[in-house]
Amino acid sequence: MPxxxxxxxxxxxxxxxxxxxxxxxxxxxxxxxxxxxxxxINVIELKNLAVDLAHAMAAGGISSEALSAAxxxxxxxxxxxxxxxxxxxxxxxxxxxxxxxxxxxxxNDMPTVIAATAGTARHALVLEHALRPLLSYMRARVxxxxxxxxxxxxxxxxxxxxxxxxxxxxxxxxxLMLAQSGTVVGGLAGPTSRSxxxxxxxxxxxxxxxxxxxxxxxxxxx
Numbered sequence: 001m002p003x004x005x006x007x008x009x010x011x012x013x014x015x016x017x018x019x020x021x022x023x024x025x026x027x028x029x030x031x032x033x034x035x036x037x038x039x040x041i042n043v044i045e046l047k048n049l050a051v052d053l054a055h056a057m058a059a060g061g062i063s064s065e066a067l068s069a070a071x072x073x074x075x076x077x078x079x080x081x082x083x084x085x086x087x088x089x090x091x092x093x094x095x096x097x098x099x100x101x102x103x104x105x106x107x108n109d110m111p112t113v114i115a116a117t118a119g120t121a122r123h124a125l126v127l128e129h130a131l132r133p134l135l136s137y138m139r140a141r142v143x144x145x146x147x148x149x150x151x152x153x154x155x156x157x158x159x160x161x162x163x164x165x166x167x168x169x170x171x172x173x174x175x176l177m178l179a180q181s182g183t184v185v186g187g188l189a190g191p192t193s194r195s196x197x198x199x200x201x202x203x204x205x206x207x208x209x210x211x212x213x214x215x216x217x218x219x220x221x222x
Contacts, residue, residue, distance in 0.1 A: 002181045003040040004028055004173075005077040009084035009095040010117075011047050017117045018045070020149050021083035024115060027170035028081070035178060042077070044070050046094045053097040061101055068203040071102060075201035079111045079177040080140065082131065086118035090130045099134060103202030110199070111176040112140040113169045115147040124148045143176070145169040 006025050010017030025041050032039040046053070052064040063071065074080070084091040114131040116123070127146040135142045145168045153162050 001038050001040050002032065002078040002177050003042065003076065004079045004081065004177070005074050006041060006043045006081045007046065007074075007083065007095070007098070008043060009046045009082075009092045009098075011085070011092070011094070015085075016149070016151070016154060017083050017085045017115075019154070020115055020117055020147065021081060024081055024083070024113060024147060024166050024170060027166050028079070028113075028173050031167075031170045031174035032178065035174065037178060042073055044074065046092075046098055049098070050094060053094065053101065056101045057097055063101065063203065067101070068201075071106065072201045072203050074102070075106050075199045077110065078181045079113075079173050080107060081113045081115065081173075082135065083115040083117070084131065086116055086123040086126050089123065090126060091116070091134070096134075099138060102138070103200045104138075105198065105200040106202065107135075107138050107140045108199050109180075110140045111173055111180065112142050113146070113173050114142060115149075117149050117151075119151050121148075121150040121152075123150075141176070143169060143172045145172055 004025065006021050008015065008018045008021045010021075021043075025043075029039045029041060049067055049070060052067040056063050056067055082095070084095045087093070112135055114127055114135060116126050116131060118124075118126070127148055132142050132146070145165060147162065147165050147169055149162055153159055
């Protein structure tokens with residue numbers, strides 16, 4: 001079963017950013033199930049990791065148990081949705097902190113949809129001048145269709161246009177997630193072969209790790 005991770009950087013409760021993220025995730029679920037597959041959706045609410053992120057930044061990247069679990073969950077996903085409110089014409093500092101503590105190989109080639117919310121449509125280009133460069137730097141495979149919603153778009157006349165973009169982005173993400181996970185039916189969508197870079201969460205020490213007890217085995221204290 002393919003897995004989608006949703007990263008929500010909203011801070012308020014209720015959060016328009018989380019609302020938008022939930023709408024997109026539901027559309028992706030519909031697009032995946034329409035192709036005969038089930039989808040597992042996991043949400044990372046960054047506001048719940050704010051203290052963990054601050055400690056990690058101040059402690060040279062040492063993660064708490066909760067932060068390590070979020071990193072592992074993300075790297076093991078087949079697709080990613082990143083949604084943030086706009087603060088000072090860019091994504092939130094909380095979102096930047098999260099990506100700052102990720103391993104450089106955490107989301108290699110991961111199909112990704114970007115989304116943002118703001119009080120005014122004048123911030124719409126934040127998707128292209130801030131979010132897309134950040135995710136591209138992390139080597140994510142950022143999909144062409146991003147979703148931006150201003151306050152007036154929720155329930156307003158522009159709501160229908162936002163819905164169309166959500167459906168388009170969901171279709172793009174579902175197709176690529178299933179193609180990369182090897183569940184696309186060849187007769188319907190054609191076989192897809194794409195070599196992906198290995199992903200690392202940075203939380204597994206690996207087989208080459210040497211414990212402190214081994215390092216100090218021959219130390220006599222002198």
